[in-house]
Amino acid sequence: MSAGGPGGGGLSRRQFLGRGLAVVAAAAASGCRVEELIGRSFRELSRDDVARVLARAARRQSARFGRPVTVDGAGPLPGVDFGYGLDLSRCIGCRRCVTACVKENNPSRRRPQIQWIKVLELDKARGVDLAHADAYYEADAVPRPGHFYMPVQCQQCRKPPCVKVCPVGATWKEPDGIVVVDYDWCIGCRCCMSACPYGARHFNWAEPDLPADELNPSTHYLGNRPRPKGVVEKCTFCIQRVRHGRYPACVEACPVGARKFGNLLDPESEIRQVMERKRVFVLKEDLGTQPQFYYFYAT
Amino acid sequence: MGRLLDFAGGCVRVLARGNRAYRAWVALLLAMIGTGALAYAHQARLGLIATHMRDQVSWAFYVGNFTFLVGVAAAAVLLVIPAYVYDWKPLKEVVILGELLAISAIVMCLLFILVDMGRPERFLHLAPLLGTPHWPASLLTWDALVLNLYLAVNVAVAAHILYRAWRGRPYDRRVVVPLVLFSIPMAVSTHTVTAFLYSGMAARPYWNASILAPRFLASAFCSGPAVLLVLFQVLRRTTGLEIKDEAISKVAELMAYAMFVNLFLLGAEVFKEYYSGTEHLLYTQYFWSGIGRHRALVPFAWTGLACSLAAFLLFLVPRTRHHPVTLNLGCALIFAGVYIEKGMGLVIPGMTPDTLGEIYEYRPTLTEWLVATGIFGVGFLVFTALVKLAVPILSGRLRASGTAAGAPPALAPGAAP
Secondary structure, eight states: OOTTOOOOSSOOHHHHHHHHOHHHHHHHHTTOOHHHHSSOOGGGOOHHHHHHHHHHHHHHHHHHHTSOOEEEOOOOOTTOOEEEEEETTTOOOOOHHHHHHHHHHOOOOSSSOOOSOEEEEEETTTOSOGGGOBSOOOGGGOSOTTEEEEEEOOOOOSSOHHHHHOTTOOEEEOTTSOEEEOTTTOOOOOHHHHHOTTOOEEEOOSSOOOOGGGOOOEEETTTTSOOOTTOEEEOOSOHHHHTTTOOOHHHHHOTTOOEEEEETTOTTSHHHHHHHHSOEEOTTGGGOOOOSEEEEOOO | OHHHHHHHHHHHHHHHOOOHHHHHHHHHHHHHHHHHHHHHHHHHHHOGGGSSOOSSSOSOHHHHHHHHHHHHHHTTHHHHIIIIISOOHHHHTTHHHHHHHHHHHHHHHHHHHHHHOSSGGGGGGGSTTTSOOOTTTOHHHHHHHHHHHHHHHHHHHHHHHHHHHHTTOOOOHHHHHHHHHHHHHHHHHHHHHHHHHHHTOTTOTTTOOTTHHHHHHHHHHHHHHHHHHHHHHHHHHHSSOOOOHHHHHHHHHHHHHHHHHHHHHHHHHHHHHHHHOOTTHHHHHHHHTOBTTBOTTHHHHHHHHHHHHHHHHHHHSHHHHHSHHHHHHHHHHHHHHHHHHHTHHHHHHHHSSOTTSOOOOOOOOHHHHHHHHHHHHHHHHHHHHHHHHHHHHHTTSSOOTTSOTTOOOTTOTTOOO
């Protein structure tokens, strides 16, 4: 299922302890979701448990939004390692990727407004100088002369600092390169937000405000499933799409073709063409995070 | 078992009785706790949006208070080392007060972490066996481990000494001495691990400095003893507890050294940032001079520095160090100085500007202030209760039935089991 692999059958130590505790009874009586308090993270579940947990999540989400929601648990395909390419010479800063991402991934719309992609407007003369970046420029006047645009989202690092610092292992890197969060295991300590050099992690400061008619009902357990209050979320390369052979929403939405995506292990993939023909760079390479998100200038 | 119940009953009776000042103080603390609880209920209902933390500044006031209090907790060591390592008698008699302070400070630390969590009900995910502690990679897991261990050691030592004294017997050196000696590396490690939690983050250049852990320890050895010095004088005046002048002036002298090191390390860091003038300077600049019109922390920075410098001078000069008025003024100043440095001065500039260069000016909300007030209320109440019990027990006024009241103090030097 994941990097940790499915747990064994029978009654595990954790289940045993969990069932034996009076806390369970107390929590159940108060209406808490016992399995989220004590129990196991998604990563440790056996295959049977996964099916049960997915069905439960689908039931709950459907009830929450009053319309059918599917919760997919598709695992990584063997021989796949996703990579992302972004052509800075093409990007015009129109932010259609941001809109598409919001529509696809079910983030909170208002208070807090959560967006997984930030498009930075930068001064050509200064280059990639984040201290002078502007993420709040007027979108109807782009591209502005003298400026270039740099979209930043989760860089799906090979050495993700967010995974290292998580005190409960609620976030991890899947074998296909996608860093995910188990929203039912995250304790909301926000260590990962402090550790992330790319501002790619976002916190649900309040109960997410997601109107039922704006919901994308086709979800993945580790991806765009609507999140609860008090947990961290992030870009997952649209795990719900890419594990079924589709492009991430931002790639589809880009009007100038600045965004490239594919399997780094497949010599025919678009991302491999970029890696072989263009000169690429990664953001903040001095921090040793080794992103799987590559910037390049095609022209 | 019966004896323990007797002990517990005696404790409850002591806590229930008290003069008007004691009752007023406890009422004030309960009011603080009540207000804090209401504010927290509000925050729990709305979520952390009730604070002014946002994605750009995702740790702030609560975590700053936590960091400061870890330092206060670590300060018990400043009494333990001279008392037990150098076997210096005047401090040995009061070292238990340092341990009681450490207990209350850690209780506050744990509460500050709890109120900062987005899903506090999931705290068991951090526990061994029940949860999935990400050990040894995550420093927060380490922090939870060392804080709880340090709490356990201090509770064990204090409980043992007090229980034995209540029964009119000296403490068991075979239990206390190893535990107290063990508490020295524990105290150092609580603050070191907390410093590593920050300094291990390459994404935040302001924290990512190897000097951070030494700076934490130096400031801790200033702020914690400042509380203890004032407390020693209050207890000496209001209770029969005998605390020698030597003990007070020795602690004050040690604080003078600690403050020199603290200020020197601060200077070293500021020099490195301003002289080299790399992009990392931005965060230091945000704290000391502001960036453009963003100057929210600048008044705090200079107030904190002024407090620390003034306190250092007061502690450095023997005459002001020995005079009660200037000594207490120095304690208040150093406390304020370190509180600003560790609270506003560490966490917020570390997060401003954020990793993509955005400046979000953070100020705590009323909810945050009230929740913090409540937690300080809990800490003071715990400390008040512990001292209220410890003083009559140690001075021999509270004894197990059947033991002669007013028997010689159980902490007599060299007392053998």
